[in-house]
Amino acid sequence: LSAPSGLCGLSDSTLPLLLEGYAWLPDRRRRNGGAPVRTRLLGKPAIALHGRDAVRFFYDESHIHRRDALPGPVLDTLFGRGAVHTLDGEQHRVRKALFVHLLKDRESITDLTERAAAEWERARADWSGRSQVVLFDAFALLLARTVCEWAGIALDDAEARETADDLVAMVDGFATPGPRHWRARRARRRQEERLARRIEDIRRTGPTEHAAPTGAALAEVARHHEADGSPLDAHTAAVEILNVIRPTVAVAWFLTYAAHALHRWPEHRAPLAKGDSTYARAFAHEVRRFYPFVPFLGGLAARDLDWQGETVDAGTMVLLDVYGYLHDPELWPRPYTFDPTRFTDAEPGRDDLIPQGGGEVSGGHRCPGEDIVLALLQTLVPLLARLEYRVPEQDLSIPLHRVPSKVGEGFVVTDVH
Ligand code: HEM
Numbered sequence: 183l184s185a186p187s188g189l190c191g192l193s194d195s196t197l198p199l200l201l202e203g204y205a206w207l208p209d210r211r212r213r214n215g216g217a218p219v220r221t222r223l224l225g226k227p228a229i230a231l232h233g234r235d236a237v238r239f240f241y242d243e244s245h246i247h248r249r250d251a252l253p254g255p256v257l258d259t260l261f262g263r264g265a266v267h268t269l270d271g272e273q274h275r276v277r278k279a280l281f282v283h284l285l286k287d288r289e290s291i292t293d294l295t296e297r298a299a300a301e302w303e304r305a306r307a308d309w310s311g312r313s314q315v316v317l318f319d320a321f322a323l324l325l326a327r328t329v330c331e332w333a334g335i336a337l338d339d340a341e342a343r344e345t346a347d348d349l350v351a352m353v354d355g356f357a358t359p360g361p362r363h364w365r366a367r368r369a370r371r372r373q374e375e376r377l378a379r380r381i382e383d384i385r386r387t388g389p390t391e392h393a394a395p396t397g398a399a400l401a402e403v404a405r406h407h408e409a410d411g412s413p414l415d416a417h418t419a420a421v422e423i424l425n426v427i428r429p430t431v432a433v434a435w436f437l438t439y440a441a442h443a444l445h446r447w448p449e450h451r452a453p454l455a456k457g458d459s460t461y462a463r464a465f466a467h468e469v470r471r472f473y474p475f476v477p478f479l480g481g482l483a484a485r486d487l488d489w490q491g492e493t494v495d496a497g498t499m500v501l502l503d504v505y506g507y508l509h510d511p512e513l514w515p516r517p518y519t520f521d522p523t524r525f526t527d528a529e530p531g532r533d534d535l536i537p538q539g540g541g542e543v544s545g546g547h548r549c550p551g552e553d554i555v556l557a558l559l560q561t562l563v564p565l566l567a568r569l570e571y572r573v574p575e576q577d578l579s580i581p582l583h584r585v586p587s588k589v590g591e592g593f594v595v596t597d598v599h
Pocket residue numbers: 266267268278281285425426427429430432433475476479537538539540546547548549550551552554555
C-alpha cells in the first residue's frame with residue numbers, strides 16, 4: 183500500500199499510521215537513525231520528537247498550542263468539542279483548575295477506591311455464578327458503576343451497562359475509520375445529550391442529595407465558571423463530565439493488561455496477594471509503562487521553533503513519541519521485560535514515565551487523573567491477584583496495529599471464586 187503524496191516531497195503518513203498503530207512511529211524513527219521524523223499527517227506537515235528533552239520541549243507552553251491541534255474525528259469520539267484538552271493559556275488554566283480540584287483531592291480519591299472495592303465484592307459474587315466472565319467487560323462495568331456513583335450520576339442497572347458500553351466505545355473507536363468509529367460517535371452523542379440534560383436539571387433545581395450531591399463532580403462542573411466569568415454551557419459541561427467518567431472506565435484497559443501480566447508472569451501474584459503496597463504501586467507503574475495505550479501526543483508549534491538545530495515552522499504538528507519512549511532501552515533497560523522492580527526503590531522521574539503525559543499537571547496538559555489511575559490499580563490489582571479463576575484456551579495476543587490495543591477478545595476466565 184502506498185500513501186498519497188503530500189506537498190514538499192513528504193508523503194502523507196496517515197494511512198501507514200492507521201495500518202501500523204503503535205509500531206508506526208518507533209519504526210519510522212529507527213529507519214531515520216534516531217533523528218526526528220518529518221512527515222505529513224492528514225495533509226499537514228508534522229515532526230515527531232523523542233526523548234526526555236523532547237518531553238520538556240513539548241510541555242513548554244510557549245512552544246506548543248493545543249487549539250486546533252486535534253482532528254475532528256478524535257474530538258467527536260474521544261474528547262468532545264470544547265474539551266480542556268483543546269484549550270491554551272488562561273482559558274486552559276481556569277478549566278484545568280476544575281479538574282485538579284475534583285481529581286487530586288486525597289479524601290475524594292479514597293472515597294472512589296473504597297467504592298471500587300465494594301463494587302468488586304458485589305461483582306465477584308456475580309462472576310462466581312457465571313459459566314464465564316470476560317474480564318475487560320466486567321472491569322468496565324464495575325468502573326462505570328463506581329465512577330458514576332462517585333460523580334453524582336445515579337444509574338439503574340440497565341443504564342450502568344449502557345453507559346459502560348458507550349464510554350468504552352468512545353475510547354475504542356477514536357483511531358479507526360471503520361464501524362468502531364461510528365459506534366464511538368453515536369455513543370458520544372447519546373451520552374453528551376443525557377449529561378447535558380442532567381446539568382440543566384441541576385441548574386434548575388440546585389444540587390440535591392438525591393440528584394447530585396454537593397461537592398460531587400457533576401454538581402461541581404455544573405457550577406464551574408470560565409476565565410471570563412460565564413458558566414459552562416450545558417454541552418461543554420457534559421463534555422467535561424465525560425472527561426472524568428470516560429477515562430476512569432478506560433482503566434479497564436490497564437486492569438485487563440494487569441490480568442495478562444499475572445497470567446504470563448504468575449510470580450508477581452504472591453507479593454500482590456499478600457498486600458505488599460510498595461509492590462502494588464510498582465506493578466501499577468510497570469503496567470502503565472509496558473503495555474500499549476497512548477501511541478503519541480500532538481500539538482501545533484506556536485511560533486517558529488528550533489529543536490536541537492532543526493527548524494520547526496509555526497503551525498507544524500509536533501508529535502511527542504510516548505510508546506517508543508516508554509520502550510527506549512536507554513531509559514528502560516530490557517524494555518520488553520515486564521519488571522515492576524524498576525519502580526520498587528524509587529518513584530519514576532516526572533518526565534520519564536509519561537503514559538499520561540509529562541510536565542506539570544496544573545500548568546500544563548499532563549493528565550489530572552494519574553493519582554486516580556494509580557489508586558484504582560493499587561486497590562483492584564491485589565484483589566485480582568487473590569481471585570481464583572481458570573484461563574481457558576484462547577487468543578491472548580495484543581495486536582500493535584490496533585489503537586487502542588486490547589487483550590484478545592477481552593480475556594475470558596471461567597470457574598471464578
Ligand atoms: C489528559 C492518559 C486516565 C482525565 C491525558 C493525557 C494523557 C492521558 C496522555 C494528555 C496529556 C497531554 O495532552 O499532554 C490517560 C490514561 C489514562 C487516563 C492512559 C488511563 C486510563 C484519566 C482519568 C481521568 C483523566 C482517570 C479523570 C478521572 C484527563 C483529563 C485530561 C487528561 C481531564 C486533559 C488534561 C489537560 O488537557 O490539561 N490523560 N489518562 N485521565 N486526562 Fe487522562
